[in-house]
Amino acid sequence: MADLPDGARRALAALEDRLDERTAAYLNACVRCGLCADSCHVFLATGDPETIPARKAERVARLYRRYHTLLGRIVPRFVGAEEVSDEALEALATAAFGRCTGCGRCALHCSVGLDPAAILRFARLVAQAAGKVPKGIQANIDLARATGNNMGITREDVIETVSWLEEDLRDTTGDASVQLPVDRAGARVYYVLNPRELKFFPLSISAAGMIFHAAGESWTLSSTDFDLTNYGMFAADEAAAREFAGRIVRRAEELGVEELVVAECGHGYRALRWEAPEWLGRRLPFRVTSFVELMARYLADGRLPLDPSRNAERVTLHDPCNLVRHGGVIEEQRIVLRAAVADFVEMTPNRLDNYCCGGGGGLLAASEHAAARLEAGRPKADQIRATGARIVAAPCHNCIDQLGEVNRHYKLGVEVRTIAEIVADALRLRDPG
Amino acid sequence: MVPPTLSSLVLAGALLASALAFVVMRARLGRPLPAPFAEPRGSAAAGERWALTAAFLPWNKESARHHLPSYAAGLLLHAAVAAMLVRLVWSLTGRPSPRPVELALAMLLAAGLACGLALFAKRALDPALRALSVPEDYAASLFVGAALAAGLAACLDARAIPAFQWIGAALALYAPLGKLRHMVFLVTSRRFWGRYFGRRGVKPAPRIPGEARHG
Numbered sequence A: 001m002a003d004l005p006d007g008a009r010r011a012l013a014a015l016e017d018r019l020d021e022r023t024a025a026y027l028n029a030c031v032r033c034g035l036c037a038d039s040c041h042v043f044l045a046t047g048d049p050e051t052i053p054a055r056k057a058e059r060v061a062r063l064y065r066r067y068h069t070l071l072g073r074i075v076p077r078f079v080g081a082e083e084v085s086d087e088a089l090e091a092l093a094t095a096a097f098g099r100c101t102g103c104g105r106c107a108l109h110c111s112v113g114l115d116p117a118a119i120l121r122f123a124r125l126v127a128q129a130a131g132k133v134p135k136g137i138q139a140n141i142d143l144a145r146a147t148g149n150n151m152g153i154t155r156e157d158v159i160e161t162v163s164w165l166e167e168d169l170r171d172t173t174g175d176a177s178v179q180l181p182v183d184r185a186g187a188r189v190y191y192v193l194n195p196r197e198l199k200f201f202p203l204s205i206s207a208a209g210m211i212f213h214a215a216g217e218s219w220t221l222s223s224t225d226f227d228l229t230n231y232g233m234f235a236a237d238e239a240a241a242r243e244f245a246g247r248i249v250r251r252a253e254e255l256g257v258e259e260l261v262v263a264e265c266g267h268g269y270r271a272l273r274w275e276a277p278e279w280l281g282r283r284l285p286f287r288v289t290s291f292v293e294l295m296a297r298y299l300a301d302g303r304l305p306l307d308p309s310r311n312a313e314r315v316t317l318h319d320p321c322n323l324v325r326h327g328g329v330i331e332e333q334r335i336v337l338r339a340a341v342a343d344f345v346e347m348t349p350n351r352l353d354n355y356c357c358g359g360g361g362g363l364l365a366a367s368e369h370a371a372a373r374l375e376a377g378r379p380k381a382d383q384i385r386a387t388g389a390r391i392v393a394a395p396c397h398n399c400i401d402q403l404g405e406v407n408r409h410y411k412l413g414v415e416v417r418t419i420a421e422i423v424a425d426a427l428r429l430r431d432p433g
Numbered sequence B: 001m002v003p004p005t006l007s008s009l010v011l012a013g014a015l016l017a018s019a020l021a022f023v024v025m026r027a028r029l030g031r032p033l034p035a036p037f038a039e040p041r042g043s044a045a046a047g048e049r050w051a052l053t054a055a056f057l058p059w060n061k062e063s064a065r066h067h068l069p070s071y072a073a074g075l076l077l078h079a080a081v082a083a084m085l086v087r088l089v090w091s092l093t094g095r096p097s098p099r100p101v102e103l104a105l106a107m108l109l110a111a112g113l114a115c116g117l118a119l120f121a122k123r124a125l126d127p128a129l130r131a132l133s134v135p136e137d138y139a140a141s142l143f144v145g146a147a148l149a150a151g152l153a154a155c156l157d158a159r160a161i162p163a164f165q166w167i168g169a170a171l172a173l174y175a176p177l178g179k180l181r182h183m184v185f186l187v188t189s190r191r192f193w194g195r196y197f198g199r200r201g202v203k204p205a206p207r208i209p210g211e212a213r214h215g
Helices: A006-017 A021-029 A041-046 A053-068 A070-074 A086-098 A105-109 A116-129 A135-147 A155-173 A195-199 A202-215 A238-255 A266-280 A291-300 A332-340 A367-376 A378-387 A397-409 A419-426 B006-027 B044-052 B062-066 B068-091 B099-125 B127-132 B135-156 B158-174 B179-199
Strands: A189-192 A259-262 A287-290 A314-317 A343-345 A391-393 A415-417
Touching: A006 A053, A006 A086, A006 A116, A021 A053, A021 A116, A021 B179, A041 A367, A041 A378, A053 A070, A053 A086, A053 A116, A053 B127, A086 A116, A086 A367, A105 A116, A105 B062, A105 B179, A135 A238, A135 A367, A155 A195, A155 A202, A189 A202, A189 A238, A195 A202, A195 A397, A202 A291, A202 A419, A238 A259, A238 A266, A259 A266, A259 A291, A266 A287, A266 A397, A287 A291, A291 A332, A291 A419, A314 A332, A314 A378, A332 A343, A332 A419, A367 A378, A367 A397, A378 A397, A391 A419, A397 A415, A415 A419, B006 B068, B006 B158, B006 B179, B044 B179, B062 B068, B068 B099, B068 B135, B068 B158, B099 B127, B099 B135, B135 B158, B135 B179
Parallel strands: A189 A259, A259 A287, A314 A343, A314 A391, A391 A415
Antiparallel strands: none
16 A cells, blocks of 8 residues: 555545445445446447446446455455556546446436445545546636636626626516515525526526516525535535535525525535535525426416416426436426426436436536547437427536537437526516506 | 254354354444435435335336346346245254245246356356456356255255255355345345435435325
């Protein structure tokens, strides 16, 4: 061990100290039956045995066996155990960051009943300890640490953009009472954004504003600590993940809100709804909800007057993995879309069995894996094409980016939109007069 | 009272040592998971129950649905292994079991052995599966196959019982060391899996807003 380079030594320490009992149970339960292969969109797209979930999980299982099992120490080749080395860690990082989005589809279909995605999350942790996080993901972490959000957007930029959007919204609706409130203490809802919305997709903020307005909600945006993304989670860098989630939690507490509503983003929802309380080691004093859930609640309460004929084109739905398989938000988006569009058609398979877009797990930020990412989008492209839909609703900005590329690459000729944008188009706003 | 034979004493010792090894391994498995803080969306207990029962059914797993012959062979193999272990423990009593039971057991063990060999062949012949395999995968299959064959012989002829017990003892001692440990960690694994997806409202059935929970 004394001869190991620093990265390998840190990886070995992570392997020793950071392994939890759940992941260890999974590592001990896999029998390499290979039946998980066709649950994985990457394997379906490539047919490469290296992309079978069990094979990818083996990258870290081999290291585990070498240091945690008797046979691994005595007869490593016999049990497929492997020493920690730079080469082994490179292969592990490629498998964990470049060939797995952590979508969890294999977990739901593993014949043994284990979660290969959880094993690969641990593989990411080991790779992260070794300093092998893809540069793009690490750059987003560093920028978020330095500026408060992963795109380096300043407080002034936020205020200016929102102010412009508010003005535009008032012109469009002809309703001077429409507001996009910022930093309003005492609001009931704190709505957190993906910084990409401010930079590239401002209409999704306008759409949310229209929906809040129609529902008569007391809500606010924030000019600081608004970034719902968490590249720390993607990198399995728990310190960074805790820091990013902690900022939003602190801001929500400062604003005194009852509910933290996460804009349409799969991993952001998972990070704040499910992981943040564990990272922070406490219960949160407010409810954490996806905007999709909130829209479904508004509909149930009769607070969203919708006219589905305003969305006449055929719409299909993409299920973001972190929202659905890891988040449990499965039916709400369907309830909302059925109320908002005239022709809704499901993909096959759908819900928990829907395929990953191919860009999850931070892969969109890892440019070194761009070609593999597009290739992995093929099962999704096939699913979309089979629906005959003109519009793909995707309640996740990360998925939207990937689906946009998949759309161009596979020449699908569809439009990819958030659910809020579709709902906003169907809104029958009250006459402002 | 039948006086114990050397092979039955060794088998009893091996089974105890194996059980003890599994208890120690479970206790030292990894960092204990703290109690979760996130508000549950579903029931961890319901997820765990589902993972240990209905999740085994082929229509609940795509991997089983798409690979029914492998699923059926695996099921039969594992049923035979369980029966073989019961027969092995029964052999410690030194008492013969009723002939019809022995014959039924023999048929199950023969079927399990055939399935085990078929799965062994599949592992050796399928290029993707071969790429995934390590030498121990083949060795463990052969080891289990030998134990099933010895059990089969013991069911048909009591004179084979000492050999069955020696092989059984070796298998019991080997089980915690290699991939056969999945026989215990499968249950542990399923319990963790069920709690995770149950708590998040993913399994056994997603929550439908406005409706009572089902499933």
